[in-house]
Amino acid sequence: MSSSPKKKKPLEKPQFLSPKHTYSTVTDKISSIVLDGKIHPGWLLGLGISFSVLMVLMTALTWLVIRGVGIWGINIPVGWGFAIINFVWWIGIGHAGTLISAILLLLRQEWRTSINRFAEAMTLFAVSCAGVFPLIHVGRIYKAYWLFPYPNTMGLWPQFRSPLMWDVFAVSTYATVSLLFWYVGLIPDLATLRDRSTKKIPRIIYGIFSMGWRGSARHWFRYETAYLLLAGIATPLVISVHTIVGLDFAASIIPGWHTTIFPPYFVAGAIFAGFAMVLVLAIPLRKFYGLEDFITIKHMDNMAKIILATGLLVSYGYMMECFGAWYSGSRYEQFMILNRMYGPYAPFYWALIFCNVLTPQVFWLKKCRTNQVVLFVVSIIVSIGMWLERFVIVVISLHRDFLPSSWGMYWGTKWDWATFIGTMGLFFTLLFLFIRVLPMIAISEMQVLAQETKEEHEEKSKDH
């Protein structure tokens, strides 16, 4: 044993799990959240509030079906309103989940392990919320299935050359693949829950969904291949989805939309918004369920860095929009930028700059990256900022286009707001149900991490 006091090693690997955990403590800790059978009053309160908000959505949708899209604020210059803003916002939030689970898996980033499960769940629920909007904005919800290519009696096909049609395929593929990815990740954990639960009914239900998984080495071998391949194909998929959302705009000729920066800029914005939402969820979750050992300050730090990096990418996008307008020499583009900055919606634009460009800069400081309160507040501000970004893009470009005679103003009505806030109810209801019935951290992956952490720890103590 060396006599020198513990010096800080320069290249020490950061700890994502405290070494006191072994695979059995990890399993017990995570599965007990689901299996202890106790209903936490805080959880019940959260579910209750979310569920009431979900009922607001149901009311708004019912009224929409009865009265039609006239109850919304959309009008003739601004034919796209809250529906598309909210759609892009929600689908963007979903992207961080896939990014964490797929790209960070491929890059062998260990720190993803303790956050990937609920980030994937977040993706699924965000995509569900996003999916509501394209369905309802078609006006006749009961005919939304016309978007799908199926042999119909009219012999008609959807217009495959339209970016909106590409969206249908991109979003439904994204939802399906996210669900498969999530479910495949859950199978071994469902088997753990099946074996750990003491009551009959949960045992049967978990038994059905774990499909008889028993951890055979041959099964694990194929399972790991399947999981890696899924991650490999989900990575281009996630980028393609928001690229296509960007193309919805870029393929048009409206000033402010017709720019080639849109696809990459939208993808960066999606990751930006998504990581902010992961933090918004992770900070309270680790607090209430005592998961500080699993979701460490290092995780927070890493996510804050990603928010900072993508925030800078998004800021570059804003700069390029101004530069593109000036450099193109197009009067309409130039007017559009000036109208953004000084027109009737100018407060929205400057609020957006404050939220998305200025606020994330606090993450240059380590003190802010590791402070729970700062992280939480900044994440909320970023989420609002990303919503404003879509508002600015959609509404400001449409409300004053080429002809002053066709100008107009747009404001969301109470039904617009009810629908938007209602989808948050849907999101949080699903989330609260999820954390109660399924493990919110991937047990088998944490066991691998526990094993590795233990080995490293043993080696390190041997050195001393």
Next chain:
Amino acid sequence: MSAGPEVKSDLWGILAEFETPEALVEAARKVTKAGYKRFDAYSPFPIEGLHEAMNFHRNRLPLLVLIGGILGGLAGFGMQYYANVFSFPLNIGGKPHNSWPAFIPITFELTILGAAFAAVFGMLALNGLPMPYHPLFNVERFALATRDRFYLCIESRDKLFDPDTTKSFLESLKPHGIYDVDR
């Protein structure tokens, strides 16, 4: 040892329990060396090198995923080609019916979808899941296979299987416990 008709048909296999992943890998290596073919190891998480220790290297999944992706892509492009060239040709601004660049996004998405279905359902099919009943679940302690214990089971359908010699062979591996697995 003759490979005659199975006498003890109620015995599915013999299960040995280990406490660490290292012990399991070591045991799997020895069982392979002894010439057993019909055996399997069970663990709560994937263990590096275990499938190699079991001499199990073949994995047809990547090929399946490739085929799934190609079929999905062909279906996607074929659908759009059929719709726009044969089923409902429309002349819009003199553009060709087969305006393939516009078909790429949907083709790409369906390629991914085909590959993802192949990966998930291929994995399940090759693994023989879902399997609602399996003899191993008859052993009560096997429930720990998803928590913190590691198991190795030699199945009675193996040619070398003999209840007594196999059991004493497994005992020589110094397991934590040995259990008979009823059918």
